[in-house]
Amino acid sequence: MAFIRRNKAVQQPVITAVPARQHDLLCAKAVRYLKRHGFCVAFHDRFRAWTSSGEQPDAIGFRNGASCLIEVKCSRSDFLADRNKKFRDMPSEGMGDWRFYLCEPDIIRPCDLPEGWGLLYAEGRRIVNIVGWPGNAQWLSHKPFRSNKQAECDYLYSALRRQAGKGEVDTATGTESEK
Numbered sequence: 001m002a003f004i005r006r007n008k009a010v011q012q013p014v015i016t017a018v019p020a021r022q023h024d025l026l027c028a029k030a031v032r033y034l035k036r037h038g039f040c041v042a043f044h045d046r047f048r049a050w051t052s053s054g055e056q057p058d059a060i061g062f063r064n065g066a067s068c069l070i071e072v073k074c075s076r077s078d079f080l081a082d083r084n085k086k087f088r089d090m091p092s093e094g095m096g097d098w099r100f101y102l103c104e105p106d107i108i109r110p111c112d113l114p115e116g117w118g119l120l121y122a123e124g125r126r127i128v129n130i131v132g133w134p135g136n137a138q139w140l141s142h143k144p145f146r147s148n149k150q151a152e153c154d155y156l157y158s159a160l161r162r163q164a165g166k167g168e169v170d171t172a173t174g175t176e177s178e179k
Contacts, residue, residue, distance in 0.1 A: 022074050026122055027058045030070040030102050033120070033127045034061030038136070039068055041156075049158035053093050053151040054086075059102075060095060060155070066139040067152055069096025070120070073103040079112070087148070088114065095151050097143040100132065116144035 027044040034042040039061025049056075059070040073079040079101065087094035100118040101108050110131050113119055118132025134142060 023058075023072055026072040026074070026102055029122060029127060030059035030072060030120075031061070033102075034059060034068060034070065037061075037133075038139075039063045043155075043159065045072075047159065049155045053095065053148050055093075055095050055148075055151060057095055060152075062152075062156070063139065066097050066143065067095065067147055068098040068100070069094070069147075070100045070102050073101055073107055076107055079103070079108050083114070091116070091145055093148050093151075094145070095147055095155065097145055097147045098132075098134070098139070099145060102127065 023045075027046075031042045031044045040063065042059065042061035043057070045056065045058045057069045058072040061068045061070075071082065073082065082088060098118065099116065100120050101113070102120045102122060105121045105123060108119060110119055113131060119130040120133070121128045121130050132144075
């Protein structure tokens with residue numbers, strides 16, 4: 001009789017499940033936060049769209065006259081690697097008139113922030129403004145970035161095209177279809 005043994009050294013442990021789950025949870029929190037703060041049209045990282053910049057935001061919201069991008073970081077190394085993206089080197093290539101990092105406390109410190117960026121901490125069920133979240137009247141008048149509006153339009157067009165393809169939006173009138 002033969003016995004088959006599993007060599008435990010060969011099996012790969014799943015070490016990305018917890019950080020990936022944490023990232024997903026923080027992205028969902030970021031979208032809820034945007035919606036609570038007047039960004040009625042908001043998307044999380046699970047929505048993938050082609051954009052002229054190649055940027056895929058973790059969360060982005062739109063309101064009349066302003067856009068806000070939130071990048072979620074679950075580790076310090078992820079934050080440091082973010083600096084190498086082309087739209088971080090050239091801010092005019094990126095999306096978001098306002099840009100924030102969202103992380104758990106102490107992953108990113110205020111002194112680590114690139115110029116113009118804000119910082120939000122996820123503390124339990126709450127999101128706490130650490131640096132830069134403006135008052136309601138400042139969203140239009142104090143934009144720290146001149147965002148890539150073409151990339152934002154590409155992103156929004158992709159979203160509308162998908163909704164129209166599902167029959168959820170009447171493309172002739174822009175209204176919801178009757179089902």
